Amino acid sequence: MADFSFLDNDFKLLKNEGLSHKKNPLETEQGAKIRMGGREVIQLSSNNYLGLTAHPHVKKAAIDGVKKYGAGTGSVRTIAGTFTIHEELEQKLAAFKKTESAIVFQSGFTANQAILSSVLTEKDVILTDELNHASIIDGIRLSKAERKIYHHVDMNSLETALKQSMKYRNRLIVTDGVFSMDGNIAPLPEIVTLAEKYDALVMVDDAHASGVLGENGRGTVNHYGLDGKVHIQIGTLSKAIGVLGGYAAGSRSLIDYLACHGRPYLFSTSHPPAVTMACSAAIDVLLSEPERIEKLRRNARYFKNGLQSAGFDTGKSETPITPVMTGKEQLAFELSNKLLEYGVLAKGIAYPTVAKGEARVRTIVTADHSEKDLNDALAAFSKAGKELQII
CATH class of the missing domain: 3.40.640.10 (Type I PLP-dependent aspartate aminotransferase-like (Major domain))
Structure with a gap:
């Protein structure tokens, strides 16, 4: 009987190249901080720009x-x-x-x-x-x-x-x-x-x-x-x-x-x-509540400047979407894993979502993040970036 065994090799190749997707089930509502795997982490991968999911x-x-x-x-x-x-x-x-x-x-x-x-x-x-x-x-x-x-x-x-x-x-x-x-x-x-x-x-x-x-x-x-x-x-x-x-x-x-x-x-x-x-x-x-949008824009500038001051390449971003460029696919996922270890959820993005050789960790700050949240996230980026010799 026919089956989907022909997909097994293709999926193994994806896993070997670090391109398979690992889900991160959340245990709380979406916010600046979330709980997953029984621990609290700073959320930098959500599109919840203004925090309206929980308004x-x-x-x-x-x-x-x-x-x-x-x-x-x-x-x-x-x-x-x-x-x-x-x-x-x-x-x-x-x-x-x-x-x-x-x-x-x-x-x-x-x-x-x-x-x-x-x-x-x-x-x-x-x-x-x-x-x-x-x-x-x-x-x-x-x-x-x-x-x-x-x-x-x-x-x-x-x-x-x-x-x-x-x-x-x-x-x-x-x-x-x-x-x-x-x-x-x-x-x-x-x-x-x-x-x-x-x-x-x-x-x-x-x-x-x-x-x-x-x-x-x-x-x-x-x-x-x-x-x-x-x-x-x-x-x-x-x-x-x-x-x-x-x-x-x-x-x-x-x-x-x-x-x-x-x-x-x-x-x-x-x-x-x-x-x-x-x-x-x-x-x-x-x-x-236009002040939410102003807070979002301030947070985006603050975080982007912090990443750039630390030595990260943030590409051509002009908005709250701020990529941290790694180039190498595996390095993007290694950085993402290190960040999670240090309490920050920021997902690695690689081919086919972006072109080969243009892998990155994509971050999105929101209006809900406090300055302390952003400083803690920047500290985690700096620590992980130095350990992986990105900066």
């Missing part, structure tokens, strides 16, 4: 959602799974992103898949940054449109690709707002200028910019003062927002089209009431 207002909204509407919705959005709270959340997101309309998906991953697979045809072309997120890559694979890859944040490369794409009906430039492994910000003003010059559309995935950049965390578009000049904005509800899901914001015609053709939207049960109401409450927190 009292957000938790209460989730509980209220269950009490009022039940545990689930029992249907997809287009049949019987749209509650008033779903539409209220989408209206709130559209206002937050300063667009005509918005639509919520089960995840940021499926938002990218829905848009890229449904909006364009073989008459169109997608121009994509070579370091865009995997969800963008997979969405492009599902699209019938042609594709051109431009060098990372290289505007000369993008312009060359645009010049070569004038025969297509539509040209769509797709970029991350903040790149998830390096923490650098896309040069959106230059991208928009080129888009206007070559009559192209622009799509920005703001997964790691939502709640981080811009006024009240509105994202990269607002950060650069480009409201109204970017055609599609993708956001996540599972990072700084602290809950689960993704969304697209843009023109009413775009959103109406996605509601009819976005397959993840059409064929997946809608978000349960607890998730929907918690996401809505989190947006309220962004608007009412």
